[in-house]
Amino acid sequence: MAKNMRFKSKQIINNNMLTTVLTNEIKHLQLTDKLELVQMIWNDIDNELSKTEIPESHKKMLDQRIKEIESGNAKFYNWNDIKQNYGL
Numbered sequence: 001m002a003k004n005m006r007f008k009s010k011q012i013i014n015n016n017m018l019t020t021v022l023t024n025e026i027k028h029l030q031l032t033d034k035l036e037l038v039q040m041i042w043n044d045i046d047n048e049l050s051k052t053e054i055p056e057s058h059k060k061m062l063d064q065r066i067k068e069i070e071s072g073n074a075k076f077y078n079w080n081d082i083k084q085n086y087g088l
Contacts, residue, residue, distance in 0.1 A: 068074040
């Protein structure tokens with residue numbers, strides 16, 4: 001157990017170092033290269049999310065909300081009113 005904890009600690013330190021190195025490298029990239037990097041990251045995230053199954057409970061909730069909208073029973077709120085009501 002202690003070995004695993006030490007390994008995880010080293011891994012965290014290594015991840016922090018890697019993050020620092022990457023951050024410094026990114027800061028020196030040209031804007032077009034930064035945008036390309038961001039696009040690559042978004043594409044990777046999209047690829048991972050497309051493999052993720054949506055829970056059945058979420059699908060049911062969305063279906064219910066669509067039915068409420070289509071039947072005219074949905075309630076919509078103005079974002080400015082919400083911010084004012086909650087002091088945002």
